[in-house]
Amino acid sequence: MSQAGPFHYIGKPLLRKEDRRLLTGHGRYVDDIVVPGALHACFVRSPHAHARIINIDTAAAREMPGVVAIVTGRDMEQWTTKLRLAPPIEGLEPVEFTALPIDKVRFHGDPVACVVAADRYAAEDAMERIEVEYEVLPAIATLEAALAPDAVKVDDDLSSNLVSHQTFSGGDPAGRARDAHRIVEASFYLHRHTHVPMETRGCAAIWDEGREHLTMLTGNQAPHPLRSQLASRLKLSESQITVNTADVGGAFGQKITLYREELTVAALARELKRPVRWREDRSENLMAASHARENLCKTRAAVDKNGRILSLELELVEDFGGYCFYPANYMSRVVAMILTGPYKIADYAFDVKIALTNKCGNGPMRAPMAITSWVMDGTIEAVARELGLDSVAVRRANLLQPDDLPYRMATGELLEDVTPAETLEMVVDAIGYDDFRARQAEARQQGKYLGLGLCVVIESTTYGSGFYKAAGIPGSGHEAAWVRIEPSGAVNAAVGLGATGQGYETSLAHAVAEGLGVDPTQVRLHIGNTDIAPYGMGSRGGRGGTAGGGALYLCAQKARAQVLAIAAHRLGMNSGAELRMLDGRVQRLIGNDWGDAGLSLVDIARQAYLDPTSLPDGIDPGLDFSLTFDPPPMTYSNSTHACEIEIDVKTGALQILRYVVAEDCGTVLNPHVVRGQQQGAVAMGLSGSLLEQVVYDANGQNLTATFADYLVATACEVPEIEILHNNTPNRRTPGGMKGMAEGGVMGSIGAISNAVNDALAPFGVVADRQPLSPQYLHGLLRSARTSS
């Protein structure tokens, strides 16, 4: 995957700098950090999905050995402000809630009290002795129940459970539908997931009473925004809080917002004037951290007889759970915005409804817009099915071609430097599409049912401030960086991201190295401590490489310009224009050749710090640089996935025989890291599509709070994932980076479903829900046999 181009360091296959400590057990995850004298917190959680809290009796628990404090929502109310989410978005109801619930609980697992004790064992013992009296209310456990006319309200302050409703129409979808050859309708239900980082949530809060300063050790993707939230909720200034994230055992979107448990722990550390720490167990993580997805999409495509889509309408309903830690339209809005993705569909309308239910609140999970590509390419499949056409031919008839770019979608989103048609042809070739059809026909003769599914993906990666402004969401998509060359010539750099396994210390070192002209092994990244790194927007979506890498690349270029200006002065030249730096040595252009100029970064650093009076006019002492960078409103990567499967029609068991992805994510900072993200994303998508499912019963009881019930794919279920590369740089980002790491989830969800329906085609049934469990597929096959 090494790329031709102007780069010396970007794209080199450097092995990860993080690995040695993590391979030898010397990582520092929150729970590995010793905090002398720390007390342990443990949360009492609601056994009911929906209930009034009548009374909490903590008297017996307080007598238990080791117990230091027990607090409830009433106590927390004195020490913290409410969370109020009220962005000025039409159709979005403002919501507000306290640190811990006071009057009622909204889901099975809602925290109602916190015990603080000498150790976790003592805290759990005491927890058993707390008596909470509830008045059980009817539970809203489904979307249908939530949106029924007289439904019980999950949030009593709202007018109904419909917390958000947005519509859009571009062009004339209804008019195009009137003239259409046919209207094709399709339905897609993506079930409830949860993130399952291998390290659960946890934190340690240390209050310095003398300095009135809070240090929060936690695992988080967005340390500075977390600090802002902590300050606001604790009524502290942002200069009174340090958030420090060291190693983080995965996050996938679960570690962005400030959770109520973390806020409680921080408040308790301040009130008790003792360090307090908390580590949730796995069952709490599965039940009460954050959930994701559970949306139902219906599409209506007006088509001509060749399968050309004339217009498309989307109805989306999302089950958001009981609390809004994010604006309720946050994830589904993106699905609706980018649905048409790689296809030329000028006439498009959407209707997006978000409902509250008595479940754990939803949040963004790796590919918040995960369902998008399944819905779009599943619609393509439905068109092909209904018109008796080949689905690849229908894709080709609708795909954006190179000549169509740049292309503005009906929603206003701008696509440029993407290659959907190219990646489709790459996987069609790689998988041997025509041969497959012959093999499939032959296999069917022998009672074996093979299926091939394709999915073309347009992945929104980096959200610039322009996107937030256009979406009406207060916030920024900028990123901040500093680069410091120390007196010895050592290169330190920092950026406002939050590392949770992506390998930033390595991949972002490439960006600094390229901008400055030193080997990436010489660059040390400092990420995750809010006192050290500049205020950035953290890691979410696919922004790390583009926004973070871009900011660092530009900042390192700024540093290089000054280093070369000093070098030029020393060499008696007017400017640094005919100088460059490579491997930390200054080189001079003589004729057409670069030759060593006899100066190194070490020489320049020594001069800048120790002999500043010799610097040229206008150059200040030291080598200390910073900047902020706002990426374009949105960057897009693209890919096409192909998945070949076999279904055992007797049992419904599904086996993946081959998986190929052709992906275009622009400039690659580090090929190992990028491939790891690509394969990991596909694995996560397949795991969700085949195995994972948060299940609530009719009373809102969570039935999947262990790994025996919430199944995550093991090495036996995840296939080998072949990656084909097609790297087209983005012309508007520094270095041409586009961002990536979520498209694999989008593509795999769609490709596996399309493969299943291809395999099941002879039976005349369509799988329009996930997970694609043996039980579900077997049920579909049985219904086919019964009806035939």
Added chain:
Amino acid sequence: MTERQMISLTVNGQVHEVAVEPRRLLSDVLRDDLGLTGTHVGCEHGVCGACTILIDDQPARSCLTYAVQMEGHEVTTIEAIGRDGLSPFQQAMHEEHGLQCGFCTPGIIMTFEAYLRDNPNPDEAEIRDVLSGNLCRCTGYQPIVAAVLKAAARQREERQ
């Protein structure tokens, strides 16, 4: 359950005298009492494999073991592996990008240090079967499988 008793615990060749409640998990004793935090706890119900250690050279879940059961046994943790330079499997994991967040990694290392010692010539299906006792949420497993194959090949070369 809460009465502490003194036990003698042999970990990585060192003998420790510790006072523990009978209910105290081995994983908690290793991490909190002995400061060996390389052993991670991912689920506390024996599924994820992050807490895998060796008991008398065989892989076991430290979250499903009480510390008091370990008298007379030898416990080995990740801290004993690669002390004098990375082991062949650790090195192969590094080269194959077999880890991302790294939380599950110590458990995987312990599983395969024992496996590769006893199985010098594994095939991919066997490796995947053994690896299915450790959950990894980041990598998709493929590079870990490649690392096991690579380490096995190197060990075979060294033994020849």
